[in-house]
Amino acid sequence: MARGLSRQQIGVTVAMIDSYGDLIFQMSHNHQIRRGDPIREMDFTAIEARRDELGMSDGQIAERIGLSEMQVMYIRTMMERRRFHTNYFQRLLDLGGGKRFRQERFTAHEDRFQYHDDAFALREAMTFDPGRARHYAEQGWWADDTLSGWLARNVAERPDAPAVIFDEVVMDYISLAARVDRLAGGLHGLGLGAGDVIAVQLPNLPDYLVSYLAIARLGAVMTTLYMPHRAREFETLLGHSRARSVICLSDAGGFPAAQTALDLDLDKLQSVITIGAAVPGAVPFEDLAAGAASADKLGLPRPVAADPFLLLYTSGTTASPKAVPHNSHTMLGNARLGAAEHGLSADDVILSAPPFGHLFALYSFHLALYVGAANLLLPAFTPPGLASTIEAGRATALFAAPAHMAACLDMGLFDKHDCSSLTLAILSGSAVPDDMARAVDSKLPDCAINQLWGMTETQGGLYCRPGDGIETAATTAGRPAPGAEARISDDGELQVRGSMLFPGYFDNPAANAAAFTEDGWFRSGDLASLDDQDNIAITGRIKDIINRGGVKYNPREIEDLLDNHPGVVQSAIVPMPDKVLGERACCFAVASDPDIDLDGLCQYLLGHGIAKTKLPERLVLVAEMPLTPTRKIIKGRLSLPEPIHSQDPKRDETKNA
Amino acid sequence: MTGNNSVDAKEAKQAILDYCLRKGALAVGVADVDALERIAPAGHRPSDIMPKVKSVISIGVGGQTQGAWSVPAKAMGYFGSTESRAYTIAYGAAFFIEGRYQTPAIYCPPDMDNEKGPRVPLQSLKLHAEVAGIGARSLAGDILLHPDFGYMYFASIFTELALAPDQPMAENPCPAPSCVSMYRSIGRTPCQKFCPVQCLSGHIDEDGRQAEMHYDMAACAEMSQQYEAVPAVLAKAMAAEDTQSREDALFDPDNKMLWYKMSVGSGGLLAQCFECMRVCPIATQSPLADPIRRAKAKSEA
Numbered sequence: 001m002a003r004g005l006s007r008q009q010i011g012v013t014v015a016m017i018d019s020y021g022d023l024i025f026q027m028s029h030n031h032q033i034r035r036g037d038p039i040r041e042m043d044f045t046a047i048e049a050r051r052d053e054l055g056m057s058d059g060q061i062a063e064r065i066g067l068s069e070m071q072v073m074y075i076r077t078m079m080e081r082r083r084f085h086t087n088y089f090q091r092l093l094d095l096g097g098g099k100r101f102r103q104e105r106f107t108a109h110e111d112r113f114q115y116h117d118d119a120f121a122l123r124e125a126m127t128f129d130p131g132r133a134r135h136y137a138e139q140g141w142w143a144d145d146t147l148s149g150w151l152a153r154n155v156a157e158r159p160d161a162p163a164v165i166f167d168e169v170v171m172d173y174i175s176l177a178a179r180v181d182r183l184a185g186g187l188h189g190l191g192l193g194a195g196d197v198i199a200v201q202l203p204n205l206p207d208y209l210v211s212y213l214a215i216a217r218l219g220a221v222m223t224t225l226y227m228p229h230r231a232r233e234f235e236t237l238l239g240h241s242r243a244r245s246v247i248c249l250s251d252a253g254g255f256p257a258a259q260t261a262l263d264l265d266l267d268k269l270q271s272v273i274t275i276g277a278a279v280p281g282a283v284p285f286e287d288l289a290a291g292a293a294s295a296d297k298l299g300l301p302r303p304v305a306a307d308p309f310l311l312l313y314t315s316g317t318t319a320s321p322k323a324v325p326h327n328s329h330t331m332l333g334n335a336r337l338g339a340a341e342h343g344l345s346a347d348d349v350i351l352s353a354p355p356f357g358h359l360f361a362l363y364s365f366h367l368a369l370y371v372g373a374a375n376l377l378l379p380a381f382t383p384p385g386l387a388s389t390i391e392a393g394r395a396t397a398l399f400a401a402p403a404h405m406a407a408c409l410d411m412g413l414f415d416k417h418d419c420s421s422l423t424l425a426i427l428s429g430s431a432v433p434d435d436m437a438r439a440v441d442s443k444l445p446d447c448a449i450n451q452l453w454g455m456t457e458t459q460g461g462l463y464c465r466p467g468d469g470i471e472t473a474a475t476t477a478g479r480p481a482p483g484a485e486a487r488i489s490d491d492g493e494l495q496v497r498g499s500m501l502f503p504g505y506f507d508n509p510a511a512n513a514a515a516f517t518e519d520g521w522f523r524s525g526d527l528a529s530l531d532d533q534d535n536i537a538i539t540g541r542i543k544d545i546i547n548r549g550g551v552k553y554n555p556r557e558i559e560d561l562l563d564n565h566p567g568v569v570q571s572a573i574v575p576m577p578d579k580v581l582g583e584r585a586c587c588f589a590v591a592s593d594p595d596i597d598l599d600g601l602c603q604y605l606l607g608h609g610i611a612k613t614k615l616p617e618r619l620v621l622v623a624e625m626p627l628t629p630t631r632k633i634i635k636g637r638l639s640l641p642e643p644i645h646s647q648d649p650k651r652d653e654t655k656n657a
Numbered sequence: 658m659t660g661n662n663s664v665d666a667k668e669a670k671q672a673i674l675d676y677c678l679r680k681g682a683l684a685v686g687v688a689d690v691d692a693l694e695r696i697a698p699a700g701h702r703p704s705d706i707m708p709k710v711k712s713v714i715s716i717g718v719g720g721q722t723q724g725a726w727s728v729p730a731k732a733m734g735y736f737g738s739t740e741s742r743a744y745t746i747a748y749g750a751a752f753f754i755e756g757r758y759q760t761p762a763i764y765c766p767p768d769m770d771n772e773k774g775p776r777v778p779l780q781s782l783k784l785h786a787e788v789a790g791i792g793a794r795s796l797a798g799d800i801l802l803h804p805d806f807g808y809m810y811f812a813s814i815f816t817e818l819a820l821a822p823d824q825p826m827a828e829n830p831c832p833a834p835s836c837v838s839m840y841r842s843i844g845r846t847p848c849q850k851f852c853p854v855q856c857l858s859g860h861i862d863e864d865g866r867q868a869e870m871h872y873d874m875a876a877c878a879e880m881s882q883q884y885e886a887v888p889a890v891l892a893k894a895m896a897a898e899d900t901q902s903r904e905d906a907l908f909d910p911d912n913k914m915l916w917y918k919m920s921v922g923s924g925g926l927l928a929q930c931f932e933c934m935r936v937c938p939i940a941t942q943s944p945l946a947d948p949i950r951r952a953k954a955k956s957e958a
């Protein structure tokens with residue numbers, strides 16, 4: 001291998017470098033001192049006297065100190081290597097745009113921001129198929145959308161337009177942005193930054209949105225805790241998400257949320273930020289939001305669309321959590337494309353019935369922020385609260401679960417309140433009963449009723465469009481969102497892919513292995529059918545399918561019938577393991593008539609044409625159903641009764657429920 | 658007396674100066690060869706490359722345009738190709754002298770002296786210009802400034818034709834009055850304050866004149882030219898303990914500039930950064946500092 005002259009050939013020892021190095025470096029041109037102006041003044045005496053200070057060539061130095069010229073050159077080069085700051089070039093790159101260099105504002109490479117390991121691990125989880133990523137970018141489905149960017153655009157375009165309306169108080173876009181900017185600065189002051197996970201457990205208050213936007217402004221990641229979550233869920237979810245901070249109420253309806261978080265033994269959790277009464281050890285939210293060091297003043301870098309900014313949990317809130325990470329490409333691209341499809345504009349007043357802890361509610365906020373509409377807030381759902389908020393706030397677009405609407409219908413609230421401002425109601429979160437959709441449609445004749453199918457993994461996956469008409473909207477969830485594709489597998493499962501799809505569960509390889517098909521489609525777990533207009537109807541959940549001795553059926557139709565039985569408020573049919581047939585149907589019901597029994601219900605079902613083989617074989621009456629925030633029944637939380645080992649398994653549990 | 662006895666030295670000097678000015682030089686002067694021979698170190702004296710040299714002619718051409726100093730595109734300030742205009746004129750002047758006066762002349766190479774190491778020029782063009790009276794040393798690392806033309810690029814012509822030498826400037830325009838005020842208030846002049854690697858320091862005396870100038874050329878050169886960066890980065894990569902650190906060392910976005918410079922050459926980033934000149938009132942605001950000012954002055958005249 002080629003090499004240069006060796007030290008041995010030049011005759012330079014390490015001891016010589018150490019002995020003469022500093023001297024040679026100083027005598028060389030590397031450091032120059034000029035006193036006065038001797039050359040211009042032709043002051044030859046001064047020139048001679050100060051020649052050394054002006055810097056000497058290697059030859060001159062060699063002559064002066066008695067080394068060979070080559071030895072001086074070698075030693076000088078070694079010293080330059082030792083002393084030179086090879087990172088100086090970064091200072092040049094720090095300039096530009098007419099900016100003057102300021103030593104005090106320059107951060108050297110080694111001192112620059114670095115994602116900590118947990119944050120980096122989350123970024124690693126944002127892995128997309130390269131071909132798909134390219135396609136999404138080429139189509140413009142993935143662009144430079146960020147919440148901060150959208151907020152800034154609204155501030156520029158409509159600073160005085162209402163951004164958040166709560167309890168007759170209106171916060172305009174410029175005020176919202178200022179509060180967000182200060183809170184982001186405050187969070188930064190707490191040591192939180194890009195990539196950090198910050199949990200939020202709040203009702204739908206303005207400060208929820210301020211927190212969300214501030215977290216996003218930092219480039220941090222929000223994870224949500226539902227309001228019913230307690231110590232166990234806190235521990236599991238804050239632990240799994242590696243949350244560095246949590247923003248919560250000091251008193252959440254009797255639950256000491258802040259104190260609960262403070263009591264947790266989680267080494268990653270650095271701070272607890274509270275809204276409400278002071279809690280020792282917790283940081284008051286208002287102190288952070290009122291701070292002077294705003295994110296913009298601090299010059300905090302703005303996030304980009306590829307940064308993860310949401311980590312949401314879908315199930316397993318106490319064991320084996322399924323955490324769904326999203327970046328702005330998947331989330332906000334989907335909202336941007338959806339806004340036009342839903343016909344939303346800056347003139348809209350958008351209201352979400354579900355809590356912001358749920359993605360459906362966040363979707364409504366994403367849409368509102370994209371178009372610059374107003375967000376009308378309902379802190380916690382009650383049917384009268386929803387109806388009066390629509391009326392008082394003149395909501396134009398409502399995002400609600402079928403159960404929210406059913407409750408309002410049951411109480412006749414659409415007759416008691418003026419909800420005529422509504423032009424769009426998007427229903428999602430659980431199956432939409434056909435007759436309920438029609439009932440809402442008849443109560444709100446000027447309002448388009450649209451079903452939307454989405455999951456935490458997809459946000460808005462399929463939806464009806466405002467012009468679709470009630471026939472389509474009552475019976476189907478419409479067609480894929482722009483950027484989304486849907487197919488129905490041989491066993492009837494809805495599978496999706498597209499620019500809105502999450503990349504995979506964070507830190508849960510088992511869940512990932514089950515969630516995707518070999519060719520990269522996401523298994524929704526929902527059963528679906530396609531009509532001749534390419535509208536997709538969601539017909540149930542795969543895991544709800546009952547396989548009774550090889551006869552498989554979807555119990556949804558039976559549940560719909562039972563829900564219309566005068567003695568039943570709500571029903572859920574779940575498969576029950578059986579040694580003989582594999583599975584049998586067990587019906588759980590919340591009854592309004594305490595005397596209903598299994599035989600009576602079966603007669604009712606037979607009268608409605610249900611085959612004998614599909615009749616439920618057990619009945620369990622429950623006081624209430626376990627519900628998701630969008631009021632969907634969580635079937636997995638219904639406790640199955642003990643199996644029966646008799647010849648006739650038909651059994652009525654109503655008396656011992 | 659000249660190498661060619663039939664030449665009128667006075668007329669020749671004027672003709673050469675006119676030639677250079679006509680070709681685009683802003684300032685031309687003749688340096689006193691004897692002074693240069695005394696000041697320059699052995700091996701770098703004019704006679705070292707032209708033993709019978711009698712005259713050293715120094716020319717200065719305009720540096721950055723007003724646009725280059727003021728636009729946000731930073732590469733404009735660092736663009737190093739302006740000096741080629743000076744070299745072209747000097748090359749032509751050498752031809753002009755030989756053609757018209759039949760006396761040997763050379764265009765002085767601006768190169769480094771390869772045998773003496775990368776920081777040592779074969780000849781100091783700056784010294785020629787200073788002695789020829791077309792520039793004076795500034796507090797910004799001895800960059801030469803002219804009270805009318807501000808900041809120029811220089812080239813030299815050596816000839817055996819004897820021409821009457823000019824004198825160095827009577828006054829040094831640096832520091833400008835505003836720089837003295839700034840120095841009095843914060844202890845630093847603009848060039849000192851805004852140098853990205855803080856390689857300039859010094860003092861101004863009570864009369865507002867340069868007392869002392871310190872220039873850390875090692876830092877300045879490393880910032881702009883990165884002589885040492887390539888071997889240092891390679892050494893760091895070789896010493897890296899894992900593939901990731903090795904790749905970080907070689908391919909980080911900033912170091913990537915190094916490879917560009919070495920391969921296709923990023924000319925705009927090879928010269929000095931000249932932030933010191935971007936903030937210098939003489940470089941940017943002298944009456945004839947840029948083509949716009951010069952055109953205005955011409956039309957007013």
Ligand code: SF4
Pocket residue numbers: 797798851852853854855856857876877878880881929930931932933934
């Ligand atoms: S060229 Fe740049 S690094 Fe060198 S002295 Fe001027 S400002 Fe400083």
Ligand code: SF4
Pocket residue numbers: 795796797830831832833836846847848849933936937938939940
């Ligand atoms: S800014 Fe220019 S004039 Fe002022 S001290 Fe520096 S070099 Fe001299």
